[in-house]
Amino acid sequence: MEHNQYIHNTFRKEINYEQSLISQRMTWLLMIEAFLFTTFAISLSNGAIKSFWWLTFLVIPAAGIIVSYVGMIAIKAAIETIQFWHKKQTAFFQEDSNKIYEVLDLDKREGHIHFVSMLFPQRVPIFFIILWLFLGILGCLQVWKQFIPVIP
Numbered sequence: 140m141e142h143n144q145y146i147h148n149t150f151r152k153e154i155n156y157e158q159s160l161i162s163q164r165m166t167w168l169l170m171i172e173a174f175l176f177t178t179f180a181i182s183l184s185n186g187a188i189k190s191f192w193w194l195t196f197l198v199i200p201a202a203g204i205i206v207s208y209v210g211m212i213a214i215k216a217a218i219e220t221i222q223f224w225h226k227k228q229t230a231f232f233q234e235d236s237n238k239i240y241e242v243l244d245l246d247k248r249e250g251h252i253h254f255v256s257m258l259f260p261q262r263v264p265i266f267f268i269i270l271w272l273f274l275g276i277l278g279c280l281q282v283w284k285q286f287i288p289v290i291p
Contacts, residue, residue, distance in 0.1 A: 143232070150228040157221045161214055161260050168210035172267055175203045179274070196278030203271035211264035218257050225253070 182195040 146231060147228070150224055150231075153224045154221055157217045157224070160217045164210060164213045164217065165260050165263065168206065168264065171206050172203060175199055175206070192278070192282045196275050196282060200271040200275030204268050207264040207267040207271065211268075214260045214264065218261065221253070
């Protein structure tokens, strides 16, 4: 019984470690995105669009897309690792003859709550990618309209 508790604690430590990685990755993703949006807003407000439109509508959105994509991959890797440890934990305790698996009630904790709790970290990078694409395309269209003469 004591050995099973040690194994359970080991599984929980690994899962908690991966969850803290997700938290840290979300923090740096949101922090970098905040700096990029600030840069984008400052470049829009000070009239740099006329001379540095490529920075405002190409470089900053591209950096935002790259950061979001890297964050999405890192968060997805941590989520897959959590799912791996949940499967290992479930398999271990199902084989146990002491039935500690039923006492710990692992199935209920692993299912729906885990799925819902991982929706936000999975969706935020996708939201930022779509937003940066929208801002970059919209800005390039505005610049294009400005430089291309209207044909009567």
